[in-house]
Amino acid sequence: MNQASSTPRALRCNIAIIGCRNAGKSSLLNAIVKENTAIVSDTAGTTTDAVSKPYELLPLGAVTFYDTAGLDDEGQIGKLRVNATKKILLRADLAVLVCQTKGLNSTDKETVALLQSLQIPFIIAFNQADVCTPKEDDLAFCAQNNIKFVSVSALKNDNIEDLKQLIVEIAPQEFKDEQKLAGDLINPKDTVVMVTPIDLSAPKGRLILPQVQILREILDSNAAAIALKESELQQVLSNQKEKPALVITDSQVVKKVAAIVPPEIPLTAFSILFARAKGDLKTMVEGARKIDNLKDGAKILIAEACSHHVAGDDIGKVKIPQWLQKYCGKNLVFSFCQGNDFPDNLEEYDLVIHCGACMLNRIEMKRRINECVRRRVAITNYGVAIAKTQGVLERVVKPFNL
Numbered sequence: 209m210n211q212a213s214s215t216p217r218a219l220r221c222n223i224a225i226i227g228c229r230n231a232g233k234s235s236l237l238n239a240i241v242k243e244n245t246a247i248v249s250d251t252a253g254t255t256t257d258a259v260s261k262p263y264e265l266l267p268l269g270a271v272t273f274y275d276t277a278g279l280d281d282e283g284q285i286g287k288l289r290v291n292a293t294k295k296i297l298l299r300a301d302l303a304v305l306v307c308q309t310k311g312l313n314s315t316d317k318e319t320v321a322l323l324q325s326l327q328i329p330f331i332i333a334f335n336q337a338d339v340c341t342p343k344e345d346d347l348a349f350c351a352q353n354n355i356k357f358v359s360v361s362a363l364k365n366d367n368i369e370d371l372k373q374l375i376v377e378i379a380p381q382e383f384k385d386e387q388k389l390a391g392d393l394i395n396p397k398d399t400v401v402m403v404t405p406i407d408l409s410a411p412k413g414r415l416i417l418p419q420v421q422i423l424r425e426i427l428d429s430n431a432a433a434i435a436l437k438e439s440e441l442q443q444v445l446s447n448q449k450e451k452p453a454l455v456i457t458d459s460q461v462v463k464k465v466a467a468i469v470p471p472e473i474p475l476t477a478f479s480i481l482f483a484r485a486k487g488d489l490k491t492m493v494e495g496a497r498k499i500d501n502l503k504d505g506a507k508i509l510i511a512e513a514c515s516h517h518v519a520g521d522d523i524g525k526v527k528i529p530q531w532l533q534k535y536c537g538k539n540l541v542f543s544f545c546q547g548n549d550f551p552d553n554l555e556e557y558d559l560v561i562h563c564g565a566c567m568l569n570r571i572e573m574k575r576r577i578n579e580c581v582r583r584r585v586a587i588t589n590y591g592v593a594i595a596k597t598q599g600v601l602e603r604v605v606k607p608f609n610l
């Protein structure tokens with residue numbers, strides 16, 4: 209497996225290649241990755257579902273290109289394809305709008321407006337540079353709207369390197385900065401204890417991605433990691449000559465762990481670290497504090513960023529609703545969504561409780577948070593909400609002065 213395809217999806221920059229049918233999107237993707245990933249045909253509308261291609265785009269690192277269906281597709285099925293492309297845009301970190309020889313048409317200009325409203329950085333690629341040059345009007349449009357553009361030929365491979373350079377240039381800073389989960393809290397030679405319960409919902413034979421990523425950061429910090437189940441915590445802490453610099457626990461046992469770890473040892477949770485790395489711990493903590501104001505009939509949306517097998521005591525479907533009802537003593541109404549279907553009707557909810565979002569990158573998660581903030585809907589995440597319902601929220605956010 210190459211590095212681009214083995215990098216977790218949440219760490220990759222998602223790049224949507226969009227435009228009208230037959231603008232040459234698929235040929236352009238093939239020219240960028242230098243292989244026949246996308247089906248190329250002269251027949252308009254060959255790409256019906258988005259084709260994804262992981263790629264190592266240096267110096268940016270691992271990215272995923274999405275070759276999408278034409279935004280000018282027609283008919284009932286065509287409209288469904290256009291909607292599918294627009295959904296890809298909601299997950300895109302940047303876009304390449306591919307334009308055909310006739311120049312920018314009304315659909316392209318609507319797409320520019322859409323990209324601007326979604327605040328997605330983008331480039332216009334004027335394709336077929338081997339047969340025509342961009343029109344004066346289109347160059348003026350780019351200048352007026354401060355849009356970067358490049359003239360390329362997917363067929364002749366002309367200026368493909370310039371296009372790649374422009375992509376790197378406009379990529380959000382988040383992908384250029386190194387994002388720390390716990391590394392900034394740890395010094396060389398520290399000992400960090402990771403409490404990882406192995407229950408029915410734990411995957412067989414492995415740790416989950418958040419645990420693996422944090423373990424790697426501890427090792428990168430030249431510190432030592434002790435991974436244990438909550439049943440061994442008391443004994444291991446008693447055997448340590450020096451106090452650990454930090455204890456990180458799975459949220460599901462946070463109450464039990466908080467009772468064992470002495471108050472002078474900093475304690476937090478994996479999901480608190482992820483909430484911080486994904487963009488906005490402060491908003492998540494404020495959202496959790498609003499749990500105290502929920503009334504009978506309050507509507508709660510439990511949102512998960514990916515689909516997975518639901519175990520009997522599933523955290524999102526079963527445990528969080530139970531803990532929340534018990535904490536509030538109210539009759540709450542729960543709805544659930546999974547994967548890319550983050551709903552449009554957010555205003556109907558009093559609180560959104562989002563999963564740890566380990567499969568989303570920071571920008572995708574921030575987009576969801578911002579959408580809630582914009583519509584004045586409180587949002588928190590699993591770990592922060594659980595800490596609140598278990599009465600230990602203030603303890604686990606203390607390392608971040610919140």
Ligand code: SF4
Pocket residue numbers: 512513514515516563564565566567568
């Ligand atoms: S539901 Fe959320 S936290 Fe769980 S694996 Fe999927 S993205 Fe990660």
